[in-house]
Amino acid sequence: MNVIIGKRLTVLRIVRCGTRSLSSRQEDVNARQKEMMKRGLPNISPIPGVKNILLVASGKGGVGKSTVAVNLACAMSAQKDKKIGLLDADVYGPSIPKLMNLRGNPRLTKDDKMIPLLNYDIPCMSMGFLIDEKAAVVWRGLMVMQGIQRLLRQVSWGELDVLVVDMPPGTGDIQLSIVQNVPVAGAVLVSTPQDIALSDVRRGAEMFNKVKIPVLGMIENMSHFTCPDCGAESKIFGSGRVKKLSKELNLDLIGNIPLDPELSEYSDKGVPIVISKPGSRQAREFMNIADEIWQRLPGA
Ligand code: ADP
Numbered sequence: 001m002n003v004i005i006g007k008r009l010t011v012l013r014i015v016r017c018g019t020r021s022l023s024s025r026q027e028d029v030n031a032r033q034k035e036m037m038k039r040g041l042p043n044i045s046p047i048p049g050v051k052n053i054l055l056v057a058s059g060k061g062g063v064g065k066s067t068v069a070v071n072l073a074c075a076m077s078a079q080k081d082k083k084i085g086l087l088d089a090d091v092y093g094p095s096i097p098k099l100m101n102l103r104g105n106p107r108l109t110k111d112d113k114m115i116p117l118l119n120y121d122i123p124c125m126s127m128g129f130l131i132d133e134k135a136a137v138v139w140r141g142l143m144v145m146q147g148i149q150r151l152l153r154q155v156s157w158g159e160l161d162v163l164v165v166d167m168p169p170g171t172g173d174i175q176l177s178i179v180q181n182v183p184v185a186g187a188v189l190v191s192t193p194q195d196i197a198l199s200d201v202r203r204g205a206e207m208f209n210k211v212k213i214p215v216l217g218m219i220e221n222m223s224h225f226t227c228p229d230c231g232a233e234s235k236i237f238g239s240g241r242v243k244k245l246s247k248e249l250n251l252d253l254i255g256n257i258p259l260d261p262e263l264s265e266y267s268d269k270g271v272p273i274v275i276s277k278p279g280s281r282q283a284r285e286f287m288n289i290a291d292e293i294w295q296r297l298p299g300a
Pocket residue numbers: 058060061062063064065066067068095221222257258259260261263264265267268
């Protein structure tokens with residue numbers, strides 16, 4: 001009996017200890033963010049040749065942020081006679097090489113800047129071109145910051161009208177250091193309809209608000225599924241929540257992308273659906289979103 005009680009107490013202590021360390025870690029992050037914000041935006045400087053920077057962000061990973069970033073870049077490029085670039089700032093899980101079917105190391109210019117790799121007429125840069133994808137997962141603090149600095153400052157983009165940035169998920173130091181480094185024209189927030197994704201989106205919106213970056217809209221991914229046999233639509237992850245949150249945050253919901261196995265399949269093959277099936281319903285949805293963004297990007 002005594003042994004059981006002893007074990008229970010130990011478990012209780014561990015749980016309590018875990019809770020305390022989690023909340024104190026969150027306090028640390030908040031304090032650091034406050035400190036960074038207090039210091040203001042001293043290091044903001046443009047990326048040479050880049051007119052507008054558009055961030056594609058999400059609170060959580062796995063909600064389809066990279067899929068949206070890639071298709072959006074392709075849709076924006078197809079719509080106007082403007083040059084679009086794609087920067088994969090998701091250093092922990094760089095997926096642009098796969099989604100854009102690109103691999104290899106970038107060549108260097110005479111002044112040691114990296115030349116982006118090109119596919120579908122979109123110059124792309126990603127940590128995945130520089131290191132083994134698995135290595136990035138174990139990166140910590142300073143290494144990540146240095147990696148981000150390199151991606152932001154040592155790439156020869158040429159002339160770009162819009163650089164679409166696939167952000168790392170979340171609202172920590174890395175995200176903050178990106179938005180405090182380069183002038184950002186606007187951001188879009190991607191979420192799936194689940195509560196767990198939405199609560200983090202709220203934090204994302206708050207972060208952009210604090211650093212005075214306009215959020216151009218919210219995009220609901222995996223919003224519904226259409227049965228291929230009977231055509232019936234079902235809202236697998238719930239309905240109306242993204243719209244409700246967007247209203248609450250005073251943001252426009254600028255797109256609803258269905259949950260679609262084909263979209264995922266083409267992504268895995270490295271051919272964005274906007275390129276592989278431009279006439280499809282999914283591609284048209286991305287085109288509509290791109291349209292909305294063109295209208296909202298102040299300088300484009
Ligand atoms: P994130 O960048 O948020 O981590 P990804 O874009 O890498 O997310 O997407 C995660 C997975 O979900 C990928 O396998 C992708 O193909 C799939 N996916 C994303 N959006 C959809 C969708 N609308 N329908 C089906 N699969 C999707």
